[in-house]
Amino acid sequence: MTHSIIMLCIWFFLSSYMFQTSTSLDSLAVSQSIRDGETLVSAGGITKVGFFSPENSTRRYLGIWYTNYPSTVVWVANRNAPLEKNSGVLKLNKKGILELLNATNSTIWSSNISSKAVNNPIAYLLDSGNFVLKNGQQSNQENILWQSFDYPCDTLMPGMKLGWNLETGLERSLSSWKSVDDPAEGEYTLKLDLEGYPQAVIHKGPEIKIRKGPWNGQSWPGFPDPTLKISQIFVFNEKEVSYKFKLLDKSMFSIYTLTPSGTGESFYWTTETSNQQVFLTGGKDQCENYAFCGVNSICSIDNDDSTCNCITGYSPQFSEYSSISPNGCFPTIKSNCNDSHSDDFLKYKHMKLPDTSSSWFSKTMNLEDCKKLCLENCSCVAYANLDMRGGGSGCLLWFSNLVDMRKFSQWGQDLYVRVPASKLGHVAAANGNLKKKIVGITVGVTIFGLIITCVCILILKNSGAARKIYGKHYKNIQRKEDIDLPNFNLSVLAKATENFSTKNKLGEGGFGQVYKGTLRDGKELAVKRLSKKSGQGLDELKTEVVFIAKLQHRNLVKLLGCCIEGEEKLLIYEYMANQSLDYFIFGWSRYNLFYTSMTIFLILISSS
Numbered sequence: 392m393t394h395s396i397i398m399l400c401i402w403f404f405l406s407s408y409m410f411q412t413s414t415s416l417d418s419l420a421v422s423q424s425i426r427d428g429e430t431l432v433s434a435g436g437i438t439k440v441g442f443f444s445p446e447n448s449t450r451r452y453l454g455i456w457y458t459n460y461p462s463t464v465v466w467v468a469n470r471n472a473p474l475e476k477n478s479g480v481l482k483l484n485k486k487g488i489l490e491l492l493n494a495t496n497s498t499i500w501s502s503n504i505s506s507k508a509v510n511n512p513i514a515y516l517l518d519s520g521n522f523v524l525k526n527g528q529q530s531n532q533e534n535i536l537w538q539s540f541d542y543p544c545d546t547l548m549p550g551m552k553l554g555w556n557l558e559t560g561l562e563r564s565l566s567s568w569k570s571v572d573d574p575a576e577g578e579y580t581l582k583l584d585l586e587g588y589p590q591a592v593i594h595k596g597p598e599i600k601i602r603k604g605p606w607n608g609q610s611w612p613g614f615p616d617p618t619l620k621i622s623q624i625f626v627f628n629e630k631e632v633s634y635k636f637k638l639l640d641k642s643m644f645s646i647y648t649l650t651p652s653g654t655g656e657s658f659y660w661t662t663e664t665s666n667q668q669v670f671l672t673g674g675k676d677q678c679e680n681y682a683f684c685g686v687n688s689i690c691s692i693d694n695d696d697s698t699c700n701c702i703t704g705y706s707p708q709f710s711e712y713s714s715i716s717p718n719g720c721f722p723t724i725k726s727n728c729n730d731s732h733s734d735d736f737l738k739y740k741h742m743k744l745p746d747t748s749s750s751w752f753s754k755t756m757n758l759e760d761c762k763k764l765c766l767e768n769c770s771c772v773a774y775a776n777l778d779m780r781g782g783g784s785g786c787l788l789w790f791s792n793l794v795d796m797r798k799f800s801q802w803g804q805d806l807y808v809r810v811p812a813s814k815l816g817h818v819a820a821a822n823g824n825l826k827k828k829i830v831g832i833t834v835g836v837t838i839f840g841l842i843i844t845c846v847c848i849l850i851l852k853n854s855g856a857a858r859k860i861y862g863k864h865y866k867n868i869q870r871k872e873d874i875d876l877p878n879f880n881l882s883v884l885a886k887a888t889e890n891f892s893t894k895n896k897l898g899e900g901g902f903g904q905v906y907k908g909t910l911r912d913g914k915e916l917a918v919k920r921l922s923k924k925s926g927q928g929l930d931e932l933k934t935e936v937v938f939i940a941k942l943q944h945r946n947l948v949k950l951l952g953c954c955i956e957g958e959e960k961l962l963i964y965e966y967m968a969n970q971s972l973d974y975f976i977f978g979w980s981r982y983n984l985f986y987t988s989m990t991i992f993l994i995l996i997s998s999s
């Protein structure tokens with residue numbers, strides 16, 4: 392009997408001890424508090440909630456951060472009501488409300504009141520960074536009274552939803568900090584706009600700054616960058632419209648932050664390396680800016696410059712203030728809709744679809760019916776699939792000006808734009824002519840190239856002096872106009888090609904090997920690793936790089952940069968998936984030879 396009482400006492404002691412430790416670690420019970428200097432740590436030690444000051448600020452805020460990266464604050468409670476001194480206290484009251492009190496016990500921030508019955512509330516900090524208030528110790532979702540994930544600040548974390556709960560009207564959106572040292576609500580917000588077909592949009596005040604586009608079944612074009620190991624989930628039904636991402640690799644962390652300047656930044660890090668890496672996912676080029684080209688115009692990036700092109704059947708219209716940048720493009724001939732049934736559609740590939748805020752959609756209609764529907768209504772200007780997965784499904788229709796279109800080089804969707812029957816004839820003829828021209832030019836250039844090459848080989852054979860001239864002139868040229876070609880990091884390239892593994896090898900030539908590489912953001916590259924024994928000196932390599940960069944032409948594989956580290960000399964090119972292996976192996980050497988020959992030829996002409 393005494394034995395069992397002692398056992399009972401020990402059990403009580405142990406369990407209360409365990410309860411104590413757990414509450415002092417990752418949870419806050421009624422009438423417990425956290426003072427400035429104290430923190431709650433999630434069960435797995437991954438996240439913390441406590442008080443902090445931003446860099447260069449003495450103000451105190453209650454926030455959540457990753458234990459490994461205290462500088463990465465992902466959530467702030469009192470962002471608009473800072474504490475002036477280190478005297479803040481976070482308390483949980485009986486009604487199930489978290490209260491942040493200042494030195495004179497005034498509530499400066501509190502969590503929202505729950506509509507549910509409150510019974511023995513307790514707040515937990517989860518490893519995901521979600522600060523959750525629940526009834527008792529029950530773990531089911533129904534018992535959540537309040538959670539920080541429902542009130543995002545500037546950061547989207549894995550598992551956190553962006554968007555709307557249509558039943559309760561709760562909207563979860565990101566809003567930037569005012570500045571790097573002030574977490575108060577800034578100018579920029581990232582939200583899901585529900586008008587027409589939902590889209591992810593960054594606003595600056597009331598104005599749209601960047602439109603990430605409608606969900607295409609797999610992603611928003613370019614948000615966040617297609618990192619390798621996340622899965623993205625978009626839900627669109629009567630109950631909710633929401634987006635979230637999940638990490639597939641347990642050792643990896645990734646968050647998306649809307650910066651004070653309105654660009655999106657993805658941060659990622661792994662538990663293995665202590666380096667946090669950052670890559671930008673927005674505001675990279677002018678085409679990102681909403682409606683940069685005006686209406687009915689397609690923005691594209693060519694050699695780092697943005698270009699606007701009217702869609703077929705439309706011509707540019709200039710504003711009265713500027714003769715350089717048009718307002719956009721307008722129909723050349725107004726369709727009278729008399730013979731609308733003979734209109735047809737032109738297919739634009741790799742597109743970021745136009746603004747869907749006034750478009751009509753159907754989730755079930757197929758592309759054929761979608762086309763029919765568009766053809767039947769004379770104010771319908773374009774159609775596309777809603778979902779690009781598995782060959783495409785669903786239907787989107789546009790009835791007014793097409794706004795904010797962009798052409799990508801690789802990803803993007805097919806967009807079908809209405810063209811009046813009368814216009815279509817011209818287009819076909821023009822395309823035919825263009826094709827003939829291209830064939831003509833190609834044949835001409837090839838023959839010219841061959842001739843030049845032969846001449847140069849002869850010259851090279853006959854005079855060792857040519858090499859000297861070549862070298863001398865390159866130096867002059869380089870001094871005059873240094874080309875700013877990005878220098879890649881060898882370690883980055885090694886990682887991208889899995890240490891130049893043979894499984895990534897695309898081919899081999901006299902000069903060395905070509906590997907396919909994939910950067911962390913999913914971007915693909917072709918890496919030409921010059922063989923060490925090629926005897927090509929550093930200067931010659933630089934010459935080659937400079938000349939390729941200068942003579943770059945849109946029909947050739949784009950040179951993205953180089954890497955010269957110790958013995959290693961690498962050239963990095965754009966990877967083109969549909970190019971034949973031949974092109975990668977021989978293409979460049981042939982073109983390089985052509986360039987080099989061409990250059991020597993020009994130099995010889997100019998120096999004689």
Ligand SMILES: *[C@@H]1O[C@H](CO)[C@@H](O)[C@H](O)[C@H]1NC(C)=O
Nearest residue numbers: 445446447448570571572573
């Ligand atoms: C903090 O101030 C120092 C010195 O004025 C400055 O160099 C640094 O960039 C500032 N840090 C931030 C985050 O503003």
Ligand SMILES: *[C@@H]1O[C@H](CO)[C@@H](O)[C@H](O)[C@H]1NC(C)=O
Nearest residue numbers: 475493494495496497498499
């Ligand atoms: C606490 O907050 C109240 C209300 O905002 C304010 O009037 C008071 O001055 C604050 N006390 C301190 C010590 O900051």
Ligand SMILES: *[C@@H]1O[C@H](CO)[C@@H](O)[C@H](O)[C@H]1NC(C)=O
Nearest residue numbers: 480482492493494495496497
């Ligand atoms: C604030 O509240 C605490 C505990 O309730 C109390 O001990 C303290 O005296 C109060 N401070 C002020 C300035 O009212």
Ligand SMILES: *[C@@H]1O[C@H](CO)[C@@H](O)[C@H](O)[C@H]1NC(C)=O
Nearest residue numbers: 500501502503504505506542
């Ligand atoms: C919840 O709190 C937010 C601000 O933190 C406020 O705008 C909103 O109206 C509150 N909702 C309810 C139901 O109290």
Ligand SMILES: *[C@@H]1O[C@H](CO)[C@@H](O)[C@H](O)[C@H]1NC(C)=O
Nearest residue numbers: 725726727728729730731769
């Ligand atoms: C439609 O076409 C007919 C003849 O083809 C023409 O008489 C009529 O004016 C046209 N209607 C419009 C609105 O252009």
Ligand SMILES: *[C@@H]1O[C@H](CO)[C@@H](O)[C@H](O)[C@H]1NC(C)=O
Nearest residue numbers: 751767768769770771788790
């Ligand atoms: C064409 O579509 C628009 C927009 O949905 C609609 O208002 C209009 O009535 C339609 N016209 C016809 C002829 O169906």
